[in-house]
Amino acid sequence: MSDHPKRIHIMEVGPRDGLQMEERRLDVGEKLALVDALAESGLAEIEVGSFVHPGRVPQMADTDAVFAALARRPGVAYRALWLNRRGLERARTAGADLTAKLSIATSETFGRRNVGRSFEETLATMPQWLEIYAEEGLRDVSLGVMTAFGCTFEGHVPEARTVAMIARVEDLLGDHGFRLDEVDLADTTGWGNPLLVSRVVGAIRERWPELPVKLHLHDTRGCGIANALAGLALGVDRFDGSIGGLGGCPFAGLTGAAGNIATEDFAFVCAEMGIETGLDLDRLTDAAHLAQRLVGRPLPGKVFRAGHRRATLAPTDPPV
Amino acid sequence: MSDHPKRIHIMEVGPRDGLQMEERRLDVGEKLALVDALAESGLAEIEVGSFVHPGRVPQMADTDAVFAALARRPGVAYRALWLNRRGLERARTAGADLTAKLSIATSETFGRRNVGRSFEETLATMPQWLEIYAEEGLRDVSLGVMTAFGCTFEGHVPEARTVAMIARVEDLLGDHGFRLDEVDLADTTGWGNPLLVSRVVGAIRERWPELPVKLHLHDTRGCGIANALAGLALGVDRFDGSIGGLGGCPFAGLTGAAGNIATEDFAFVCAEMGIETGLDLDRLTDAAHLAQRLVGRPLPGKVFRAGHRRATLAPTDPPV
Numbered sequence: 154m155s156d157h158p159k160r161i162h163i164m165e166v167g168p169r170d171g172l173q174m175e176e177r178r179l180d181v182g183e184k185l186a187l188v189d190a191l192a193e194s195g196l197a198e199i200e201v202g203s204f205v206h207p208g209r210v211p212q213m214a215d216t217d218a219v220f221a222a223l224a225r226r227p228g229v230a231y232r233a234l235w236l237n238r239r240g241l242e243r244a245r246t247a248g249a250d251l252t253a254k255l256s257i258a259t260s261e262t263f264g265r266r267n268v269g270r271s272f273e274e275t276l277a278t279m280p281q282w283l284e285i286y287a288e289e290g291l292r293d294v295s296l297g298v299m300t301a302f303g304c305t306f307e308g309h310v311p312e313a314r315t316v317a318m319i320a321r322v323e324d325l326l327g328d329h330g331f332r333l334d335e336v337d338l339a340d341t342t343g344w345g346n347p348l349l350v351s352r353v354v355g356a357i358r359e360r361w362p363e364l365p366v367k368l369h370l371h372d373t374r375g376c377g378i379a380n381a382l383a384g385l386a387l388g389v390d391r392f393d394g395s396i397g398g399l400g401g402c403p404f405a406g407l408t409g410a411a412g413n414i415a416t417e418d419f420a421f422v423c424a425e426m427g428i429e430t431g432l433d434l435d436r437l438t439d440a441a442h443l444a445q446r447l448v449g450r451p452l453p454g455k456v457f458r459a460g461h462r463r464a465t466l467a468p469t470d471p472p473v
Numbered sequence: 474m475s476d477h478p479k480r481i482h483i484m485e486v487g488p489r490d491g492l493q494m495e496e497r498r499l500d501v502g503e504k505l506a507l508v509d510a511l512a513e514s515g516l517a518e519i520e521v522g523s524f525v526h527p528g529r530v531p532q533m534a535d536t537d538a539v540f541a542a543l544a545r546r547p548g549v550a551y552r553a554l555w556l557n558r559r560g561l562e563r564a565r566t567a568g569a570d571l572t573a574k575l576s577i578a579t580s581e582t583f584g585r586r587n588v589g590r591s592f593e594e595t596l597a598t599m600p601q602w603l604e605i606y607a608e609e610g611l612r613d614v615s616l617g618v619m620t621a622f623g624c625t626f627e628g629h630v631p632e633a634r635t636v637a638m639i640a641r642v643e644d645l646l647g648d649h650g651f652r653l654d655e656v657d658l659a660d661t662t663g664w665g666n667p668l669l670v671s672r673v674v675g676a677i678r679e680r681w682p683e684l685p686v687k688l689h690l691h692d693t694r695g696c697g698i699a700n701a702l703a704g705l706a707l708g709v710d711r712f713d714g715s716i717g718g719l720g721g722c723p724f725a726g727l728t729g730a731a732g733n734i735a736t737e738d739f740a741f742v743c744a745e746m747g748i749e750t751g752l753d754l755d756r757l758t759d760a761a762h763l764a765q766r767l768v769g770r771p772l773p774g775k776v777f778r779a780g781h782r783r784a785t786l787a788p789t790d791p792p793v
Contacts, residue, residue: 375698376699379702411775422699425666427668454695455694455731458731459693
């Protein structure tokens with residue numbers, strides 16, 4: 154555990170990735186209250202919503218209204234997700250803090266089924282995206298890597314293949330005058346385990362020692378925090394988290410992907426291990442309680458329920 | 474992660490440590506069904522119940538009856554907990570598989586509050602226990618270490634103190650012709666984190682390189698599995714687990730100790746990492762579903778809900 158970073162950055166994805174599958178529809182005021190509670194806890198990057206077809210993700214239909222009413226705090230980046238040019242234009246109009254993002258799936262089957270494109274077809278769409286990003290003045294690209302730790306359909310994805318795919322994107326970016334600025338590894342279907350995280354991150358580190366790596370992890374099979382710690386041990390210092398573990402549906406039957414790792418659970422274990430997060434655990438657990446009230450179901454996060462403080466009721470006795 | 478054992482042993486504590494705090498009282502038939510489902514999954518050591526005062530733990534009042542009706546499977550050790558001589562006698566009469574156990578708390582405050590004794594007072598009671606164990610022909614002693622990773626009252630417990638306490642017990646055992654056979658580190662109040670687990674296990678390994686270490690972990694703050702993996706990475710190969718994560722009360726307010734790590738979640742991540750458990754994950758998840766039906770509330774385990782198998786629907790495409 155010697156490569157632990159001193160400080161990490163957590164992007165909060167609860168209001169978007171977390172809420173999008175929730176049964177209870179939050180209104181604009183509720184979303185604003187949640188986003189503001191998150192910002193108050195020190196989270197400096199918050200995914201507020203997505204600009205996708207309202208028919209496909211009704212929970213996100215009012216993202217424009219949420220952005221319009223946002224009480225922006227200085228130093229906080231308010232992010233959004235989009236999947237096409239129209240979505241990006243809505244995001245810009247709404248005032249979302251834009252970044253240049255591209256995305257691939259290491260599993261061909263997953264890519265074809267969920268995005269409708271093979272890897273080669275995905276590569277072919279990238280120049281159009283780069284044109285748009287150039288217009289926005291964005292030259293540093295974050296590459297999202299879906300099914301980075303395996304796939305429900307294909308099983309294990311060889312690390313060499315993941316590295317080769319990323320290298321193809323890097324070449325394409327270079328050819329167009331862009332820079333690969335971050336690789337965002339997503340455990341899309343929840344198959345990650347600490348050994349796989351070590352292997353995939355290790356393979357990327359070996360090829361690109363300086364390239365920042367981010368982990369987007371789900372707690373589908375109970376090892377989400379362990380996976381995050383495997384990343385930490387290799388120096389990964391960027392993570393996505395979801396307040397209270399929002400997302401998925403823990404009390405349904407089979408779930409393809411449960412919620413993200415709970416922001417406050419991860420922030421807590423980091424704090425306990427001496428790794429700075431810049432987050433206020435009291436406010437973070439308050440935000441988790443708020444999220445739970447708003448969605449109206451028990452959230453899977455642990456720390457907001459159990460508490461994060463030690464009660465020092467008696468002085469420590471001297472060693473025996 | 475180079476010291477990972479090839480194979481681990483999990484003792485199932487759900488029927489005892491898990492059920493004792495459950496609101497719904499299981500009848501003898503239900504407990505038998507659960508224990509048998511657990512044994513069928515390959516668990517070779519199961520804590521069936523406890524022989525304590527029925528007024529204090531009503532859920533365990535029928536442990537004698539459960540043992541009497543047990544359909545014993547060959548190769549399975551059916552364990553029980555006792556806290557005094559009368560309890561041990563009940564356990565022997567009932568036919569529980571006995572082991573010699575002693576217990577200390579590294580936190581003086583916890584010891585005084587929960588057992589009513591200081592460490593020195595606890596040491597003073599040990600010779601009486603050893604006399605009883607001698608009568609039973611038991612010479613190898615497992616030492617339970619409560620609050621091994623800190624305490625709600627005292628905070629961090631220095632590793633040197635834990636080691637010094639264990640050494641005192643080892644000396645006492647030697648003086649009486651007994652042998653320290655295992656140290657069972659319990660995260661009694663749920664304050665463990667992977668770094669602390671590494672430190673405490675490391676300190677014990679340094680002093681006693683060959684002494685088997687067992688981990689009894691709770692998932693109070695969401696890092697139970699990560700803590701178990703920190704132990705694995707140092708070669709720990711004995712763990713307690715609780716089916717479905719039974720134990721504690723995840724939907725109550727503040728909880729001193731949530732459930733143990735879920736047996737099937739830990740078995741799953743071990744299997745994924747190539748570590749043998751000897752357990753059948755299908756049967757284990759069946760047992761978790763049964764446990765959930767019996768207690769009548771959603772259990773926190775993840776794998777029995779999400780499934781543990783990858784569906785290989787398409788061949789893996791060749792590397793790009």
